[in-house]
Amino acid sequence: MVFQTIAWLLLEPKTTLYSPRFSQVSASVYYEMFSFWVQPQVVLVLGHIKYLVLDSMPEDAAKRTGDLKETKKLLRLTVRSFDDVRLTQLYQTATKTQIVEVFVDMEHTRQRLLSALRGGISVINKRTLLDDAFATLEEAQQSTDEDEAIKLYMEAERGFEKAELLTDDRSRELLKARRADLQQTIIKKFVKNKNVVNEKLNACNAVAPSVTTQTNVESFKLITARLDELRRFSAQQKAQVPPIDLTARLALLNNREIGPAPREDDLVERLRRLKGDNASSESGSSFQNVTFPGISAIDNIIEQVEDELMLGITDETSEFEHLIVVPLDIDASNMLVF
Numbered sequence: 155m156v157f158q159t160i161a162w163l164l165l166e167p168k169t170t171l172y173s174p175r176f177s178q179v180s181a182s183v184y185y186e187m188f189s190f191w192v193q194p195q196v197v198l199v200l201g202h203i204k205y206l207v208l209d210s211m212p213e214d215a216a217k218r219t220g221d222l223k224e225t226k227k228l229l230r231l232t233v234r235s236f237d238d239v240r241l242t243q244l245y246q247t248a249t250k251t252q253i254v255e256v257f258v259d260m261e262h263t264r265q266r267l268l269s270a271l272r273g274g275i276s277v278i279n280k281r282t283l284l285d286d287a288f289a290t291l292e293e294a295q296q297s298t299d300e301d302e303a304i305k306l307y308m309e310a311e312r313g314f315e316k317a318e319l320l321t322d323d324r325s326r327e328l329l330k331a332r333r334a335d336l337q338q339t340i341i342k343k344f345v346k347n348k349n350v351v352n353e354k355l356n357a358c359n360a361v362a363p364s365v366t367t368q369t370n371v372e373s374f375k376l377i378t379a380r381l382d383e384l385r386r387f388s389a390q391q392k393a394q395v396p397p398i399d400l401t402a403r404l405a406l407l408n409n410r411e412i413g414p415a416p417r418e419d420d421l422v423e424r425l426r427r428l429k430g431d432n433a434s435s436e437s438g439s440s441f442q443n444v445t446f447p448g449i450s451a452i453d454n455i456i457e458q459v460e461d462e463l464m465l466g467i468t469d470e471t472s473e474f475e476h477l478i479v480v481p482l483d484i485d486a487s488n489m490l491v492f
Contacts, residue, residue: 157270158182161200162257168220176226181256183207183270190243196271198233200256205233208251210271212264215257226257227264231271266316287313291336304343311336421458428461 161181168174179201185194196207215228231254242249258264287310294306314333317325 156183156185157266159258159263159267162226163200164219164255164257167218174219174221174224176257181258181267183267198231198254198271200254204236205231205254206236206239207271208232208234210268212268213255218255226259227261229256229258229264229267229271230254231256262312262316283313283317287317300343300347304340304347307336307340307343311340421455424462425458428458 159181160178162176162178164174165177166172166175180199182199184197184199186197187194198205198207209232211230213228213230215226216222216224218228219226232251233254234249234251238250241247256267258267290306290313291310294303294310297303297306311333314329314336317329
């Protein structure tokens, strides 16, 4: 097998509504000796069909497909099918020839296919091709820029690949060995560049964590200070004793503890003293007959204590040390009349 690639056959050129339609096939070229020819013949295999190639020449693919943007490259081949060749030899008839149009992906592929179809005679000067490849290789070896050197090595490798179409088998083997060495060199250059890039990235990443750590420490300090403020505020709120009701508020004002309420007799006696020490017992009895509609017992007690505080009476205050809250569900009409 001299050469092998992927090719396309045109099924339908471009129309107003549709792009060109192609059929993809495998293409391979090899040489074969026949009994009725002295020299080996060039055989082209397209898919499952074999042809004897008589002539080959490049053509304009855009003109053939009708698409000015067509990027494929066209080869126009004059061929004979194997079936026609056998019939010609069997019946001694005239040989039929036909035209086959083969499209390939790029110009480099077309040049290699043309070289193989023409029996190893390249369409370009082989000597010039080899000289250019070696000159590019020397330039790559002298380059100090790694990226530029890689590009030159790859270009030299492509030049040696094109030169492999030489008919001399020994030269082909030498060129393959040269290409293998170039490929190893290119791989080493790529790995070296990758390591350099990784070292730079690691250096950048080594600086970044220090900045991140400092930022995290500052954020932690702010959060800690905020938590301390919240704890102090919570302690202050717990230290404050909210007033439960009026009795508790009054006990806090007098710096006294809440205790049981005084007896009714003590309250009557205190009220008598508020009215005056010379008040007769009749006034006390008249007070006992006085009723206060709509006023509860607790309201009377609160008013009495407020009057006492206004008058500045501080004696016998121990009687209120056991003050308790009178239930609010006591009906005013069922109160005891003093």
